[in-house]
Amino acid sequence: MDALAPLIAAALMAGTPLMLAALGLLVNEKSGVINLGSEGMMLVAAALGFAVAVESGSTWVGFAAGALAGAIMAAGFAWLVVWLSANQIACGLALSIFGVGVSASIGLPYVGATLKAASWAIPGLSEIPFLGRALFQQHPLVYTAIVLALALSWFLYRTRAGLILRAVGESPESAHALGYPVRRIRLAALLFGGACCGLAGAFMSLVYTPMWVENMVAGRGWIALALTPFATWRPMRVLVGAYLFGGITILTFHMQALGVPIASQLLSMLPYLATILVLVLISRNVDWIRINMPASLGRVFIPNR
């Protein structure tokens, strides 16, 4: 049991950046736009957030800068794909590649700078044996991500604004005909998604590994992208998917250190294998995908006035 608490704590931590980014991407995709730029946005936010935190001495200002950086990049992306009707896949990939380079040059003077790692604990709850160590000694953003998942499932399926957002993703033509500003709604969704990816990136460089090195996001942006179909575009399933992925990654490390006789290469495959397995199981149920996948995902919409 003693070994389990740090494992759970580490899994929650590992799942958080994935969940934050994937929730943002989910909102993008619910509005009908797929943004493959998540890796780039996370990287730029990680570099900028770290730089700002070092200069200002406050990680919270760093988080704000990271979210802002993500949103600004998303705004540029929105201008290209929503207003100029450029290809979403190509622009997203370009955004990711662009982000790799830009983040490297922003971060260059800060390679080797260090931030003080702060420890967090919820007074009272963190004293509980086992549960305290496993659940209640985390960075506030870990809980924020959980709240965000809950809030989004309420927003998307219980509010009028959420219904409109989904309508725009299902059939922008109909939404347009009803008088909803499709382009501005998509812009808002993209800005939100960018800010979420920015928070996730800043979490990487400010909390997860408090430092900046080039390419430190190391593919987590792409994993977040894969989490949205994995979760059949449902926020709470994103939560489950992110923790599952984080948990299996951490579990494989603990198994190796205990000397479990399984090849390390095989263990490193496990999180991905599990993801593919769940995807296969989900796609066997055609309705799950069909009901939840935005019908106009990735399609260009040009309003005829």
Added chain:
Amino acid sequence: MKSSRLRLAFAAVATATACLWAAGPVMAKEPLKIGFVYVSPIGEAGWTWQQDLGRKYMLEQLGDQVVTQIVEDVPEGADAERVIRDLAQQGNQLIFTTSFGYMNPTIKVARQFPDVKFVHSTGYKTAPNVATTNARFYQSRYMAGVLAGHKTDTNVVGYVGAYPIPEVLQGINAFTQGLRSVKPDAEVRVIMVNSWFDPGKERDAALALLDQGADIVTHHTDSTATVQAAEERGKRAIAYHSDMQKFGPNAQLGAVTHHWGPYFTRTAQAVLDGAWQPDQVWGGFKEGMVDLEGFGADVDDGLRAKLKAMEEAIASGQLKVFSAPIKTNDGRVILAEGALDDDGLNSMDYYVEGVVGKLNKG
């Protein structure tokens, strides 16, 4: 028309050749142009950082006789070939290609530029104008193990590895031999993250090891994440590649480092003297290519002196890191007497006794 143009071309070529001929002796006084190809940005610590320290050391030693040109962050593969060819075309007479994955591109370009000298790091293919170099990291790993042996209280030491390849296994096994020469009951727990560079995973692995009772962690990966994880938890770490005191002022016990400066200098000097040979250098303490440095404040003078003496014994060949008996952790006897030779080192595919874990062989 056609023939006159052709004649003109011939004349141009002839003139150029004549000029080159005439310029020959003058050019010999020009500084030797040396190119460097780096696999990652230079940054602040790590493999490429150490290579660049070596380049700077060489510039200091040879002064005006050499000029250098660097290309950093070159991916291993097709891009590398283009970059190496560019460097050769720009007149670099000596080119250092500093990563394993540059091996085939280096050999290919070397064939096209027989007059240019190439030095490839950590590979095994050679050609008449390609030398190879590598460092015997395992020698300083052994001493790091001795250091850890003196400092561990839990008798569990964590090791974050990249891939289970001979280079990494040599380090783990040498470290374990050193550790158990001090604490015969101590064990080494290994986590392979299957990546050279993924700070997030390296940190997770280091924390998992610390959670399982390790009070010292070390790593064979490229980032500073392991040292930082130890710092965060108030535990100790032994850094790799570079001195990482800056990243773990309280955590760092020592750093296993490599030094290319003297080798680069010797090589460049040999080219200047016209005495260069396509040799294969695998240098350790004797050649000044590896070191254990950056000791923590609590490593006392007695222990430092002991390590210094050990370093000299390894350099002189008195102390062999992999000397018999060598037993694998599943009870196989590798070596009953003598010491492991270079072939034995290069084909290492096992964990020695004292390592927790199992290697699967395909």
